[in-house]
Amino acid sequence: MFDRRILLASVAGLFGLAAFRWLRSTPAAAAGKFEVEKTDAEWRAQLTPQQYEILRNHGTERPGSSPLLKEKRKGIFACAGCDLPLFSSETKYDSGTGWPSFYQPLENALGKTEDRSLGMLRTEVHCRRCGGHLGHVFDDGPKPTGLRYCIDGFGMVFHPAAASAS
Numbered sequence: 001m002f003d004r005r006i007l008l009a010s011v012a013g014l015f016g017l018a019a020f021r022w023l024r025s026t027p028a029a030a031a032g033k034f035e036v037e038k039t040d041a042e043w044r045a046q047l048t049p050q051q052y053e054i055l056r057n058h059g060t061e062r063p064g065s066s067p068l069l070k071e072k073r074k075g076i077f078a079c080a081g082c083d084l085p086l087f088s089s090e091t092k093y094d095s096g097t098g099w100p101s102f103y104q105p106l107e108n109a110l111g112k113t114e115d116r117s118l119g120m121l122r123t124e125v126h127c128r129r130c131g132g133h134l135g136h137v138f139d140d141g142p143k144p145t146g147l148r149y150c151i152d153g154f155g156m157v158f159h160p161a162a163a164s165a166s
Contacts, residue, residue, distance in 0.1 A: 063098025066153025
């Protein structure tokens with residue numbers, strides 16, 4: 001005998017599963033092919049637990065927790081996973097968000113994917129060489145680009161510019 005309650009519960013369950021998958025969809029970068037590819041064990045051995053959570057699990061650090069937020073020296077911010085140069089200190093600014101912010105990446109440094117986590121549609125940015133999650137880009141930044149690359153500081157390392165000899 002056919003039970004309508006079972007049918008309705010099954011349909012509701014399928015819709016719920018589809019909605020959950022849409023909200024928690026893993027960005028395409030996680031499944032992509034990159035120049036630098038490592039096993040999960042290799043990434044865990046190389047990265048600190050916080051770096052691993054951000055770069056490999058698309059985590060986010062607490063606002064204001066990264067030492068790179070207050071980094072003012074001239075230099076390059078690179079990927080903590082593969083050391084690819086990502087941002088110049090010349091494009092860093094204080095957005096007041098609690099995360100290091102930049103208005104422009106270095107050429108050919110980042111990839112972008114659609115991020116539907118947390119019930120919203122955002123543009124995730126990742127290292128184009130190793131696929132490591134770095135943060136998101138928003139269109140509320142300063143001139144000249146109008147963009148704000150809101151980056152997890154623990155996903156990067158800083159290389160100060162060499163001091164010039166006088």
